[in-house]
Amino acid sequence: MDTQKNEILKKMKSMGVFWALVVLFLVGCIASPQFLKAGNMINVARQISINGIIALAMTFVCLIGGVDLSVGSQVAVYAIIMATMMKNNISPFLAIPAAFATAMLIGFLNGLGVSKGKLAPFIMTLGSMTALRGLAKYISNGSPQSWRNTDINIKFIGQGYVGFIPFPVIIFIILFLAAFYTLKYTSFGRSVYSVGDNKEAARLNGINVPRTQLICFILTAFGSFVSALVLTSKLSSADPTAGDGYELTALSMCYIGGISTMGGVGSITGTLIGACLLTVLSNIMNLVGINSYMQNIVQGLIVIIAVLLGGLGGLKRKKKA
Amino acid sequence: MLRMNHISKEFPGVKALNDVSLTVENGDIMALVGENGAGKSTLMKILSGAYEMDEGELWIDDEKIENPTPAKMIEKGVAVIYQELMLLPHLSVAENIYNGRYPKNKYGKIDYKKMNADAKAVLDKLHLPVDPEEKVVNLSVARRQMVEIGKALSKDAKIIVLDEPTAVLADSELEGLFNLVRALSKEGISFVYISHRLKEVFELCNKVTILKDGCFVESGPVEDYDTDKLVARMVGRVMTDIYPEREHVIGETVLKVENLNREGVLHDISFELHRGEILGFAGLAGAGRTETLRAIIGADPYEKGEITYFGKKVKFGTIKEAVDAGIGMVPEERKLQGLHLKHNMIFNMTLPKLSKYSDKFGTISPKQEKKVADEYVDLLQIRPFNSEIITTNMSGGNQQKVVLAKWLASDCKVLFVDEPTRGVDVGAKREIYEILNSLLKEGLSILMVSSELPELIGTCDRICVMNSGRITGVLERGEFTEEKIMSYATMEV
Ligand SMILES: Nc1ncnc2c1ncn2[C@@H]1O[C@H](COP(=O)(O)OP(=O)(O)OP(=O)(O)O)[C@@H](O)[C@H]1O
Ligand SMILES: [Mg+2]
Numbered sequence: 066m067d068t069q070k071n072e073i074l075k076k077m078k079s080m081g082v083f084w085a086l087v088v089l090f091l092v093g094c095i096a097s098p099q100f101l102k103a104g105n106m107i108n109v110a111r112q113i114s115i116n117g118i119i120a121l122a123m124t125f126v127c128l129i130g131g132v133d134l135s136v137g138s139q140v141a142v143y144a145i146i147m148a149t150m151m152k153n154n155i156s157p158f159l160a161i162p163a164a165f166a167t168a169m170l171i172g173f174l175n176g177l178g179v180s181k182g183k184l185a186p187f188i189m190t191l192g193s194m195t196a197l198r199g200l201a202k203y204i205s206n207g208s209p210q211s212w213r214n215t216d217i218n219i220k221f222i223g224q225g226y227v228g229f230i231p232f233p234v235i236i237f238i239i240l241f242l243a244a245f246y247t248l249k250y251t252s253f254g255r256s257v258y259s260v261g262d263n264k265e266a267a268r269l270n271g272i273n274v275p276r277t278q279l280i281c282f283i284l285t286a287f288g289s290f291v292s293a294l295v296l297t298s299k300l301s302s303a304d305p306t307a308g309d310g311y312e313l314t315a316l317s318m319c320y321i322g323g324i325s326t327m328g329g330v331g332s333i334t335g336t337l338i339g340a341c342l343l344t345v346l347s348n349i350m351n352l353v354g355i356n357s358y359m360q361n362i363v364q365g366l367i368v369i370i371a372v373l374l375g376g377l378g379g380l381k382r383k384k385k386a
Numbered sequence: 387m388l389r390m391n392h393i394s395k396e397f398p399g400v401k402a403l404n405d406v407s408l409t410v411e412n413g414d415i416m417a418l419v420g421e422n423g424a425g426k427s428t429l430m431k432i433l434s435g436a437y438e439m440d441e442g443e444l445w446i447d448d449e450k451i452e453n454p455t456p457a458k459m460i461e462k463g464v465a466v467i468y469q470e471l472m473l474l475p476h477l478s479v480a481e482n483i484y485n486g487r488y489p490k491n492k493y494g495k496i497d498y499k500k501m502n503a504d505a506k507a508v509l510d511k512l513h514l515p516v517d518p519e520e521k522v523v524n525l526s527v528a529r530r531q532m533v534e535i536g537k538a539l540s541k542d543a544k545i546i547v548l549d550e551p552t553a554v555l556a557d558s559e560l561e562g563l564f565n566l567v568r569a570l571s572k573e574g575i576s577f578v579y580i581s582h583r584l585k586e587v588f589e590l591c592n593k594v595t596i597l598k599d600g601c602f603v604e605s606g607p608v609e610d611y612d613t614d615k616l617v618a619r620m621v622g623r624v625m626t627d628i629y630p631e632r633e634h635v636i637g638e639t640v641l642k643v644e645n646l647n648r649e650g651v652l653h654d655i656s657f658e659l660h661r662g663e664i665l666g667f668a669g670l671a672g673a674g675r676t677e678t679l680r681a682i683i684g685a686d687p688y689e690k691g692e693i694t695y696f697g698k699k700v701k702f703g704t705i706k707e708a709v710d711a712g713i714g715m716v717p718e719e720r721k722l723q724g725l726h727l728k729h730n731m732i733f734n735m736t737l738p739k740l741s742k743y744s745d746k747f748g749t750i751s752p753k754q755e756k757k758v759a760d761e762y763v764d765l766l767q768i769r770p771f772n773s774e775i776i777t778t779n780m781s782g783g784n785q786q787k788v789v790l791a792k793w794l795a796s797d798c799k800v801l802f803v804d805e806p807t808r809g810v811d812v813g814a815k816r817e818i819y820e821i822l823n824s825l826l827k828e829g830l831s832i833l834m835v836s837s838e839l840p841e842l843i844g845t846c847d848r849i850c851v852m853n854s855g856r857i858t859g860v861l862e863r864g865e866f867t868e869e870k871i872m873s874y875a876t877m878e879v
Contacts, residue, residue, distance in 0.1 A: 271709025
C-alpha cells in the first residue's frame, strides 16, 4: 500500500504541468472558436515540432547539469551554410552533409571545452554563441541567402505532409521516441542522469564522465542542425539572424517540464509537455489578438510560475514529511 | 533537563516514529541505539527543529516548547552534531565557530581580533591545541569533530547531540573525544550519543534508550545491560557472534602490487591479494589506505610501480577500465562518492553493470532491474522494503547497504571496500559478512580498509598495517591482536 501511495504522489507531481496544459487547452476552446479547428491544431503541432526539436536535445544537456546557449547561433550557421551552397548551385546532397559535418564539429568543440577543458557549460557556450553568430554573418556577409534554382527542391522537409501530418511533426515524433528510449532504456541514458546527480559517484561506478558530457553537446548540435534543415527548406532561404532566442525557448521548455537546473532529475516527457504548454499558450494569444509585447511578458511569467509551482509542490511535501 | 513525550512522525509511506519518549537529565550521557532506520536521527532532527513532529511534546527545563524551529532550539541550548560534519572547510576554525554571528566593531566591520581571541578561549577550554586561524581543511576529522563541539559550547549549548560521531574516527582517536564529553557532562551538560559501536556505549554512557522500527523499546541505566542483552533488545532476537565462521579456501594470486609510489603519499607499497581472500588494511586516519586503493583503480595517478591483475600487467588509466576489468569499489564517503541521492535504489544498484539487465540491442529491462534490486533489499534487509525509495530519504546505515548491494549485484572479481560497515547496525553487519563469505567462497577477493579493529580481526585472512604511506607490517590470521596492529600503525618510519 505504501508503494502505491508513493507511486501516486510521484505521478501527481509530474502531472502538475500536464494539468496546467489541460486547463490551458480548455481555455483555448472557450476563448476562440478557431482554436479547435483542424487547421489550427496542425499548425500548433508544426510549431511544437520546430521549437521542440532543439528542446529535446537540450534536455540531455540540462540533465547533466549544463546548458547550451549556442543552439540559436548554431541554427543560423547551419542554415546559412546550406543556403549559401545551394544558392551557388551545389546539390543539396552535398550541402546538407556539409552542414551536418559542421554541426558534429561544433558540438564536439563545445563538448570538448566542457569535458576536457573543464569550462562551465554556461561560459563555453556563451562564447560559442557569440562566435557562431559572428560566423553566420561573416559567411553570408550579413544578408539573407536564398536560392532560385527550381531543380533544388527540398521543400518537402519543411512543408510536406504525410497524409495530413506535416513532415516536421513526423521528424519530431521520431526524435522524441528516440530520446525517450535512450533516456529510459539505455546505459547512455543512465550515464546522463548519473553524471547530473553526482559526478564523483558516477566516476566511481565506471562511467566515462567526459564522454557523456561530450555526447550531450553533440546532441544539441544535432538538434540545431535538424532545426536548421526544417527552417531552410521551408523558406528556401536562410537569414544570419535565424534562430535568435531559440536557446531561451528550448531552456524554458525544459525547465517548465520539470528538469532541475542542477541536473540529475527530469524526463523527456516533461520537456514535451513544456513545449506544448508554451506553444499552445502563444497560439491562443495570437488567436485572441494579444499584442506581441504582452505575449512576451506572459511567456516569461509562465516560466517563473511553472518552476515555482514545481518547487512549491516539493517544499510542501517536505514540510509535511 | 530534556523531555520528549509521545513523539510521532510520519513520512510519506513510512511511520518513522511511533509514540517515542526520551528523557535526559542534566549531566547525563544518554545512548540512543537501534537498528538502521529505527528513527534515531529523525528523533534528533525533531529535537533540533529541523523536522516538525506530527504528535508529541517537547519540554526543556519545565518549559514546553511550542513549534520548535532550528533558531528557537539553538536559543534553548540544543546543538546537534550531525554525522556529516557541517563545517565550512575553507574558512578558519574561528570563522566556523562564529559563523553567522561574527563579532563586529561599531562600524559593522568584522572584528577578527576579538573573534580569534574568543575562539582561542573556547579551544583552550577543550584543551584543543589548534590555531583558531587554521583552515578547517587542514584538520583531521577527529579535530574537526571537536571544533564542532566547541562551536556548540560557544552557543551555550546545554544539550549536545552526537549522531554517530565515531563512525568517521579510528579507535585510537576516540579517547580525546570521550574525555571531552565526560568532562563536559561533569559540568552539567547533557549528551545524546548515537552509535552502532556498542562497546562505546558501555565505555562512555550512563543511560541507554533503545528504539526499534520507530517504536520505543525501553530505557534504563547502562549497568542493567551487557552487549548480548542490548543487541537482543535492538534486533529483537538473541545474536551470538557477529563474525560468522567460514572456510578459508585461498587460491592463486589475483592482484599483485609492487613498489607503488605516489609522491608524498605512497611509498613502496607491495602486496598480493589471492582468490577467496580478505586482505585488510589497518592504520590511523591519513595512513594512506584509501589512497592505495584509489591509485590501483585509476582514481588517482601514481608515478612508479607495477600492478599485475590475473597474470597481466595493467595500469588503469580511468576507473572505467578497472570496473570493466571486474574491480568494484565501495568508497569511504557514501553520500559524496557512493550514491546518486536523487535516484531510487534500483537506479543505484544496477548502474555499474547495466549490461546485465539489457538485451543484445542494449535495451534495459526495468522489470529485470527491479527483480534483482528487490532480491538485494530482501537479502540485506534494507529498509524501507521498497526498492523505489529515493535514496536521499533513507537512513544512513541503509544507504550504506545500498552501496554494498550495488557491487554485490555487479559480479565483480575483486572488491575494494573502504569502511564497508560504517554506520551499519550489528544485525546487518552480520548479514553483510555472511554475504561477503558466500562470495569469497565463489572466488571473489576483497581488500578491506577499516578503522574498526575488531572488524578487521574478525573477518580478514591477513592484515597489512600502514603508517605515513608505508606498509609497516603484515600479520597472518593466527597472530592478530589489537596491540600488535596498533604498534605497527604507530611505528616510526
Ligand atoms: N526525509 C525523509 N523522507 C522520507 N523518509 C525518511 C526521511 N528521513 C528518514 N526517513 C525514513 O525514516 C526512517 C527512520 O530514519 P532515521 O534516519 O531516523 O533512522 P536511524 O535510526 O537514524 O538509522 P541509521 O542507524 O541507519 O542512521 C527510515 O525508514 C527512513 O527511510
Ligand atoms: Mg541516522
